[in-house]
Amino acid sequence: MGQVSGRPSQDMSVGSACDHGEWAAEGRYEGDTRPSSPLSFRPEPGNLAGVRHIVLVLSGKGGVGKSTISTELALALRHAGKKVGILDVDLCGPSIPRMLRAQGRAVHQGDSGWVPVFVDREQSISLMSVGFLLEQPDEAVVWRGPKKNALIKQFVSDVAWGQLDYLLVDTPPGTSDEHMAVVDALRPHSPLGALVVTTPQAVSVGDVRRELTFCRKVGLRVIGLVENMSGFVCPHCSECTNVFSKGGGEELARHAGVPFLGSVPLDPELTRSLEDGRDFIQDFPDSPAFPALSSIAQKILSETPAGLS
C-alpha cells in the first residue's frame, strides 16, 4: 500500500502573546488517501525534476483573486510559448478546474504517478486539483490539518508533471497547514518565489502583511506584489470608481520592500471569462485588465530567461 511518510515538522508560530511554545500535536504525519483514489506505487524521486521554475501564488486574504491571477498568468505564459502546470492546493475551495473548463475530468494513474489533467489539446497547460478527486462537485472536503497536509505532499511528489517551464501553485488564503505543507514539500526543489496578491483596501492589506511575514519566516522570496480589483470603470459613463478603496497594494509593497508588479482593475469580462473557462488573454486584449496581467507575466519571464530545452 503506498504510504508517504512526513518528516517531523516544527510548528512555526510567531512570538506573540498567544504563543505558548507548544509543538504541533502531530509530530509526524503518515500519508492518508481517500478510499476512492488509491495510490499503490512508490513516489518517484524525480516527479518535479523536469519542472524548471516553481512560483507560488499567495495571499493572506481570501477572495482577492489568487486563482484568477494564477489562471491568467498560466494563459499568458502559454501565449509566450511556455509549458505550464498549475497545482491547486486549495482543498476546500478548488477554483481552478472551472476557470480552465476542466471540471469533471478524471485523474489517471501512470507508471510514475498521477497524470495531471491537460486543459488544452496542445497539452501546454496541465492541472492538478482536489476538484478532480471528488465524487460529486458539491461534495465538501471537510478535513482537518493532517489529512490536508498528506494530500498536499502527495500532490507535490506523486504527480507526474513531466517537462514544464513553470509550475504555478495556487493556494488557499491564510498561513496555515496548506501553506506550511506546500512550502515544506517544495523546499528541496528551490521555488523561484511567491507572487502575493492583495486588493486595495485596508482589510486585505492587513492580512497580506502577515502573509509577507510568513514568506520571510519560511525563506520564500517574494517576486512581487499584485494589487487586484483596483478600480472599476463604469461601462456606461467610463467613470472609474474605487470600489474596494485605493492605493493599499502599492503602499504595502513599499512598506515591505517588495517589487510592486501592478494594479489589475475590475473587469466583468474577466470574471465572465473565468466563469466560462475561456482564454481571457486571447479573447480580450483590449481589456483594461490586460496590460497589468501581461506585465506580471513579463516579470516572471524576465526573471527566467532560458527557454525550455
Place this chain on the structure above:
Amino acid sequence: MEEVPHDCPGADSAQAGRGASCQGCPNQRLCASGAGAAADPAIEEIKEKMKTVKHKILVLSGKGGVGKSTFSAHLAHGLAEDENTQVALLDIDICGPSIPKIMGLEGEQFLEDNLGVMSVGFLLSSPDDAVIWRGPKKNGMIKQFLRDVDWGEVDYLIVDTPPGTSDEHLSVVQYLTAAHIDGAVIITTPQEVSLQDVRKEISFCHKVKLPIIGVVENMSGFICPKCQKESQIFPPTTGGAEAMCQDLKIPLLGKVPLDPRIGKSCDKGQSFLVEAPDSPATVAYRSIIQRIQEFCSQRLPEGENLVGS
C-alpha cells in the same frame, strides 16, 4: 466526518488506534492513547459558559472575500443599535483576523457598552505578525475563546469564520453544538466561482446538522455614483444566489449591492449603517438583520430557559 479510514473501528472501540485499518490514519496516536474514548471536557465547560448566551449565529462561506467579516460586523452593529440588546462578536479567523480593523478597535474588547468583540487580532503585538499555526493550535485557541472568555449575559453571539470547511469550522461546531447553535448565515457573491464553494459549505452544514438561517448575496450589482446606472461587476452567470437557493430550498435572506462606501467604512472602522443610512446596501442589511432576528426569536420562545440539544 471524512477524516477516518473506511473501516475505522471507531474512536471509542477497544481496537481504536490498534487495528490494521488504523495504520496511516492521522488520528492513530490519539486513538491508541485512549483519548478518543472520552469526550473533550471542554464541550461541557463551554455548554455551561454558553448558558448566558441566548442566540448563537455562525457566519460562514465556502469562499473567501465575499464579505463574511463585513457582514458579521454590521450584523453586530445593527443588533447593538438597540441598547438593551447585548451583542458579542467572536472572530475565529485565526490567520486573517479582520474584525478588529472593521470594528475600528485597537486592542480594546468593548466598542460600546453592549457590544463586545474578541479576536486573535487583539493578541498580536504588531500588524505584521503572522499567525502560522497548524490545525490543532488553531482549535486550541477557538476552545479558549469559547471557554475562557467571560461573555456574560449575551443576547446574540455572532461568530465570524474564515473561508473553507476545515479545522476552525469543525471545532466551532463541535464545541458549540451542545450549547445549541441557532443557525448559520451563509454569505456569497453572485458568480459561479463563489457559488461552487458555497454549495460545499451548505453541504458541510447538512453534514454537521447545522441549521441554515439563509443565504446573503453580497456585491450584488453596482450603482455608478456618477451616472447611477447599474452594472454587474460579478455577473451571476449561473443565476446567482437566487437560483442556488431555489435549487437547494434554502431561504435567500437578501441581496446587498456593492457600495464603495462600505469598503471605506470598513477601512475606517466605522459602521456603514451609520455612515450611509440612505444607501440601498444599508436598506438591504437592515432587512436581512430583521429576518435573522425573526428566525432566532422563533427558536427560543420568550421566557424559556436555554435547553441543550
